[in-house]
Every structure is written in structure tokens, then in C-alpha cells.
Amino acid sequence: MNYNITNILQGIWKLADQTGPVAIMEVCGTHTSSIRQYGIPSLLPPNIRLVSGPGCPVCVTSSADIAAAIALASLDEVIFTCFGDMMRVPNGDVSLYSLYEQGRDIRLVTSPLDALTIAQEYPEKQVVYFGIGFETTAPHTAVLVEKAAQAKVRNLSILNSHKTMPQAITALLQNESSIDALLCPGHVAAMIGAEAFAFVPEKLQLPAAIAGFAADEILAAILAIMDLLHKQKLDCVNMYPQFVTPAGNRSALNLLYRVMEPCDAIWRGLGSLPQSGLQFRPAYRDFEARTRFNIEKTETTEPKDCLCAAILRGKAIPPNCVHFSRDCTPDAPVGPCMVSSEGACAAYYRYREE
Amino acid sequence: MDEVITLAHGSGGVKSRELVEQLFLPAYANPYLNPLTDSAVLSVGETIAMTTDSYVVRPLFFPGGDIGRLAVSGTVNDLAVSGALPKFLSVGMILAAGLEISLLQRIVKSIADTAKEAGVQIVTGDTKVVEQNSADRIFINTAGIGVFPVGRSIPPQKIAVGDCIIASGFLACHGMAVMAERNHLGFQPAIESDVAPLAEMVQGVLQANGNSVHALRDPTRGGVAATLCEWVTADTDILLYEPELPVRPDVGAACKILGLDPLFIANEGVVLLAVAQSCVKDVIAALQRDAHGKHAVLIGEVRKGSGRVIAVTEFGSHRRILLPRGELLPRIC
Ligand code: SF4
Numbered sequence: 084m085n086y087n088i089t090n091i092l093q094g095i096w097k098l099a100d101q102t103g104p105v106a107i108m109e110v111c112g113t114h115t116s117s118i119r120q121y122g123i124p125s126l127l128p129p130n131i132r133l134v135s136g137p138g139c140p141v142c143v144t145s146s147a148d149i150a151a152a153i154a155l156a157s158l159d160e161v162i163f164t165c166f167g168d169m170m171r172v173p174n175g176d177v178s179l180y181s182l183y184e185q186g187r188d189i190r191l192v193t194s195p196l197d198a199l200t201i202a203q204e205y206p207e208k209q210v211v212y213f214g215i216g217f218e219t220t221a222p223h224t225a226v227l228v229e230k231a232a233q234a235k236v237r238n239l240s241i242l243n244s245h246k247t248m249p250q251a252i253t254a255l256l257q258n259e260s261s262i263d264a265l266l267c268p269g270h271v272a273a274m275i276g277a278e279a280f281a282f283v284p285e286k287l288q289l290p291a292a293i294a295g296f297a298a299d300e301i302l303a304a305i306l307a308i309m310d311l312l313h314k315q316k317l318d319c320v321n322m323y324p325q326f327v328t329p330a331g332n333r334s335a336l337n338l339l340y341r342v343m344e345p346c347d348a349i350w351r352g353l354g355s356l357p358q359s360g361l362q363f364r365p366a367y368r369d370f371e372a373r374t375r376f377n378i379e380k381t382e383t384t385e386p387k388d389c390l391c392a393a394i395l396r397g398k399a400i401p402p403n404c405v406h407f408s409r410d411c412t413p414d415a416p417v418g419p420c421m422v423s424s425e426g427a428c429a430a431y432y433r434y435r436e437e
Numbered sequence: 438m439d440e441v442i443t444l445a446h447g448s449g450g451v452k453s454r455e456l457v458e459q460l461f462l463p464a465y466a467n468p469y470l471n472p473l474t475d476s477a478v479l480s481v482g483e484t485i486a487m488t489t490d491s492y493v494v495r496p497l498f499f500p501g502g503d504i505g506r507l508a509v510s511g512t513v514n515d516l517a518v519s520g521a522l523p524k525f526l527s528v529g530m531i532l533a534a535g536l537e538i539s540l541l542q543r544i545v546k547s548i549a550d551t552a553k554e555a556g557v558q559i560v561t562g563d564t565k566v567v568e569q570n571s572a573d574r575i576f577i578n579t580a581g582i583g584v585f586p587v588g589r590s591i592p593p594q595k596i597a598v599g600d601c602i603i604a605s606g607f608l609a610c611h612g613m614a615v616m617a618e619r620n621h622l623g624f625q626p627a628i629e630s631d632v633a634p635l636a637e638m639v640q641g642v643l644q645a646n647g648n649s650v651h652a653l654r655d656p657t658r659g660g661v662a663a664t665l666c667e668w669v670t671a672d673t674d675i676l677l678y679e680p681e682l683p684v685r686p687d688v689g690a691a692c693k694i695l696g697l698d699p700l701f702i703a704n705e706g707v708v709l710l711a712v713a714q715s716c717v718k719d720v721i722a723a724l725q726r727d728a729h730g731k732h733a734v735l736i737g738e739v740r741k742g743s744g745r746v747i748a749v750t751e752f753g754s755h756r757r758i759l760l761p762r763g764e765l766l767p768r769i770c
Contacts (some may be wrong), residue, residue, distance in 0.1 A: 088752055120698070120750075121750050121754055121756070122748070123754060125754045125756075126752065126753075167695075190620070193695065298750070298752055298754075
């Protein structure tokens with residue numbers, strides 16, 4: 084979409100003049116990173132605050148899952164594959180990155196299917212893929228599993244930590260008064276459909292807009308939200324109609340639910356949320372790396388005094404944490420919010436230096 | 438000659454001699470090296486510049502270059518941006534037993550070719566061989582000596598309010614080429630590194646506009662961001678015009694996919710210059726006369742400020758650029 088930025092900004096400033104302070108939460112990591120990259124806060128009136136929510140898949144992955152990843156990547160017979168931003172998440176003194184530095188076979192992939200290629204290339208090894216992310220990445224993992232099953236590849240398994248977004252938003256924002264509106268993730272909406280976000284105005288009583296990822300698309304969605312707030316209208320407008328249909332991408336969802344089914348899942352900071360995770364259906368269960376390698380479920384232990392949990396809930400800000408910028412920095416993160424550039428602590432860390 | 442490197446090649450005995458005489462000497466031949474004395478005896482001008490760097494890149498060969506071309510270009514460019522004319526290089530190699538001689542031959546040829554292109558002579562060297570598991574096939578160290586042309590002053594590396602920032606070419610090509618190759622990202626066509634010795638281009642600029650060049654740097658690891666963060670002082674800011682940043686479309690697309698900012702990615706064929714405003718056009722013209730400077734462009738300016746590097750986006754919004762941290766890893770979402 085090509086919006087007229089000047090008009091949009093004028094509209095936002097005009098409406099902001101007539102409202103008090105407004106806090107808009109973006110629940111998608113890609114939004115957070117676009118917002119930083121395009122310097123959007125510097126364009127907005129001072130009474131509009133953009134707050135990052137639980138949309139960073141790195142931050143919400145439980146420490147038990149990180150511990151499982153580290154246990155698997157430490158096995159001699161395993162080639163561990165994952166996306167780059169999981170590498171630095173620490174569990175105590177160990178991270179995937181520190182194992183990689185010690186010479187463990189850990190490989191970055193840009194598509195889950197790379198794991199299948201590696202598995203076929205090294206039949207004598209066990210290849211494990213770390214599946215994280217929301218409805219946007221889960222179908223790709225489902226494709227991987229289906230293809231591996233068809234090709235009868237026996238040396239590939241998945242550490243499945245996929246999650247679904249609407250349950251987290253609900254858990255996070257029920258009974259929450261500090262957030263005034265939601266910027267909903269365009270990618271997830273393209274998958275699950277605009278209708279899947281109707282719960283935001285209905286259940287959570289918050290106006291919302293589904294937004295694309297270019298600067299003008301984000302700003303247009305903010306204008307739409309300001310307009311809803313101004314008219315005191317509870318609605319979720321689809322500002323990304325070129326990709327987001329009311330019902331979503333049925334074929335991808337069918338594929339996803341052919342391979343996986345909902346299950347309870349532990350979110351960092353949010354605890355166990357009913358039906359917010361995805362597990363393999365019985366026919367595909369031997370693809371689960373935890374079962375194949377007998378990885379015991381460890382207790383979820385958060386780093387001592389780390390406030391990530393409260394921060395993900397919007398209950399604390401990073402400077403409240405005793406570790407913040409002392410022993411917790413992007414170079415040496417204590418908690419996950421400091422790891423990804425989309426994490427709240429990492430973002431605060433940068434702005435602290437402004 | 439043997440097919441692979443063995444520990445005997447590092448013994449100092451017959452095999453070592455063979456390696457030197459059959460592989461290195463013919464490739465690097467010059468009157469300083471040929472006598473094979475304990476040290477090269479060189480005659481240089483009054484003030485010299487000297488630098489050294491080690492190269493441990495993986496993979497050894499990548500689109501657009503290899504570890505040999507990198508080892509020569511890197512050191513030559515360090516000398517060049519000091520304002521010196523690179524003259525002599527040393528090449529030290531740590532080889533792991535089992536390395537194929539044919540591969541070493543390719544690397545040595547690349548070193549020789551790049552040295553020729555850069556106008557430097559390889560005048561001394563050293564080879565050690567270690568057990569297969571204690572090194573990754575080949576590490577190269579190069580040291581270089583450069584001289585300052587008579588009457589030319591050394592660029593002060595001190596930028597002033599009003600200076601303009603120029604990039605001599607497309608950014609991030611080298612870092613993305615190596616990252617794509619290392620992680621088997623399989624972009625089609627493959628992203629090519631721009632690794633090249635830039636001494637001639639830099640000398641061209643200094644000859645024409647020496648006095649107006651206030652700072653010169655090759656933004657290798659840490660990319661343009663790291664260099665500019667070092668250039669700002671407590672009372673200046675550097676403003677970068679983001680839409681003007683020269684990024685090749687393939688490199689830009691790869692950065693987008695991986696969630697990386699080209700400003701933070703290593704370059705091996707680019708120099709950054711801070712020049713007096715009055716000479717911007719002349720400096721760009723001088724750069725563009727060289728094949729490696731064809732895409733030279735003005736990318737920013739120095740303002741009064743408080744030590745910040747700020748990117749101005751196409752919408753006029755501002756984004757602070759901070760020193761890069763840790764190794765860059767592609768992100769997921
Ligand atoms: S500063 Fe570090 S330890 Fe504290 S909440 Fe943030 S990530 Fe956790």
C-alpha cells in the first residue's frame with residue numbers, strides 16, 4: 084500500500100491532541116523491529132506510547148525448552164539446527180552459542196526444510212530442528228515433518244515449541260488496564276484470518292488494527308486505532324486487506340492441523356496457558372525430539388531476579404530489574420528479553436543511551 | 438609434490454624447503470624474497486606505516502574472493518587508509534596437516550595475483566604445520582609496510598563539524614557473501630564479495646584532494662556503524678541519509694530476509710571518507726575514476742551534537758545507530 088505519510092501523520096497528531104496518553108501494544112516481533120528500524124516513535128506525538136508485547140518468539144520460549152535444546156545440542160550424535168536468534172538465549176551459564184563456540188555441531192537455518200536436507204546429507208547423524216514461533220512459522224515445521232515422513236527420513240526430529248498467538252494475548256491482557264489498544268500482527272492474521280482477532284474488541288474490550296510491516300502501513304494502522312479511540316468504537320479493523328482475508332489461509336492451516344494439534348504450553352512469564360501450544364498428532368509423535376532422546380521435562384526456572392516475566396505482562400519496565408545494564412546487556416544477556424533485538428530489555432537498553 | 442600437507446612440511450627439513458621452493462617462491466618471486474635470507478632487507482622512505490592482521494575466514498573460498506585475496510587486501514587497505522602507499526608484505530601461514538596441496542596452490546596463486554594488483558611485494562614469510570584437529574585447515578597472517586609519498590601529509594583522522602561522509606562503494610557485500618556461503622543460504626545467484634585492494638583508489642583521492650580528507654577508514658568488521666561510532670566526538674553527531682546508502686539489491690534483499698542491517702555488516706572493498714564540504718564533488722569524482730569507486734556517493738554529514746550517529750529514514754524519522762554487539766546472527770521473525 085502506498086499511503087500519504089504527511090496526511091497520516093497530520094491525522095495522528097490532530098487526534099492525539101484530543102486524547103490523553105495512549106498506550107498501544109504491538110504483539111508482533113516484526114512490528115517491534117520495524118518500529119525501531121523506521122524510527123516511528125520519533126514521528127509520533129509524545130502522548131502516544133508504543134509498548135512491546137509477547138510477540139517475540141525468543142522471549143516467550145520457556146527456560147525448560149531452552150534447557151532441552153541445550154541438552155540435545157550437547158549430544159555427540161546430534162546436529163542441532165535452529166534460527167540464529169535462539170543461539171544466545173542463556174540457561175544459567177550455557178547457551179547454544181557457547182556450545183557452538185566449543186565446537187558442537189549447531190547450524191543456523193533460514194528455512195525448516197534445510198534441516199531435512201542436512202538429515203539426508205548426514206544419515207549417520209541425528210538432526211534436531213528447534214521449532215519455535217507462532218502461526219506463521221508452525222506450518223513450515225508441519226511441512227518439514229510431513230516431507231520427512233513421506234521420505235521415510237528416520238534421523239530427523241523436532242524440538243517442538245510452537246505456540247499460538249490469540250491465547251497469549253488473552254492471557255496477557257485480561258484484567259489489564261495499562262494498554263489502550265492493540266496493533267495486531269499482519270503475518271499471523273494472514274494465516275489465521277482477520278476474524279480470529281475479533282476477540283480483541285469483544286473479549287478484551289480493546290480497539291485494534293491489523294497492520295502490515297512497512298512504516299506507512301504501521302502508521303496507517305496507528306491512525307485507524309486513534310480514530311477508533313476517538314470515536315470510542317470497539318472494533319478490529321483490517322488495515323492489511325491485501326494479504327489478510329477474513330478466514331485466513333485455510334490450506335496452510337489445514338496442513339498445520341493435519342500434523343499438529345493444540346495443547347497446553349508453558350510461556351516464559353505467562354506460565355502454562357491452556358491450548359496455547361502445538362504438539363504432534365499421534366501419527367507424528369516420534370518426530371518429537373524430547374521423546375526420541377528421552378529428554379526429561381525440567382522445571383521452568385527463570386534466572387534469579389529476572390523481571391522478564393513481569394515485563395512481558397506489562398507489569399514492570401526493564402530499569403526496574405536489578406540486572407538491567409549491570410550484568411545483563413545484549414552482549415551477555417541474563418534473561419531472554421535482552422537477547423533478541425525485539426525484546427523489551429534490549430530496546431530499553433538502546434534507548435537508555437539516547 | 439605431495440597431495441596433502443603433513444607435519445613434515447612444518448619440520449624445517451626437506452619437505453619444508455620443497456614447499457617454499459616449489460610453491461611460495463615461484464608465486465611471490467621478487468628480488469627481496471628470492472635470496473631466502475633470515476629477513477628481507479628493505480630500503481624505505483623516512484616515515485613508514487606498518488600493520489598486521491590475521492585471517493581465519495570460513496569458508497576459504499566464497500563468491501568473489503577467498504582467504505588469500507582477503508589476507509592481502511585487508512592489510513593493504515589498512516595501510517592505504519593511513520595514507521601510506523603499501524610496498525611490502527609478509528605472509529605467515531598456519532596449516533593443518535591434511536590440507537590438500539592443490540587447495541594451498543589456489544590460495545597462494547590468489548595471494549600472488551592480489552599482491553600484483555595492489556602493487557605490493559611479498560618479501561618474507563613463515564609456515565607452521567599443526568595437527569589436523571588443532572586448526573581449521575589454514576590461518577593466514579599478513580603484515581605490511583607502506584611509505585608516505587614525499588610531501589604528502591598523513592590524513593589526520595579528525596573530523597570536523599560540516600564535514601561530509603562519503604562511501605566509496607556498495608555496502609555489506611563481503612559480510613553477506615561470507616555469511617550466505619557459511620550458512621549454506623543458497624541465494625541465487627550467489628552474493629559476491631567485493632574484497633579488493635584499494636590502495637590505488639585511495640592514493641588517487643589523496644593526490645587530488647589530500648588536504649580536504651579529514652578521515653579515512655575501511656569499515657571491515659562492525660561495518661559502517663562501527664567506524665562512524667568511533668568518528669563522532671563528544672560534541673558532534675553524524676547524520677546518515679538512509680535512502681542514499683548504497684546497497685546492492687541482492688545484498689539488500691538478503692539483509693531483509695535475515696533481519697540484518699547493512700550498516701553493521703563487514704566490508705572489504707569499501708572506504709569511508711570524511712571530507713571538507715567544499716571538496717565533496719571532487720573527492721567523489723576522484724573515487725569514481727577508479728574501478729572500485731564507481732559507486733561512490735555522499736551518505737551523511739557531521740553536525741554539532743552530542744556523540745550520536747543517527748540515521749534519517751526516508752520519512753524523516755530518526756533512528757539511533759549504536760555500536761554493534763557480538764556476532765551478527767540472522768533472526769527468525
Ligand atoms: S534486564 Fe535482563 S534479567 Fe532483567 S528482566 Fe531484562 S532480560 Fe531479565
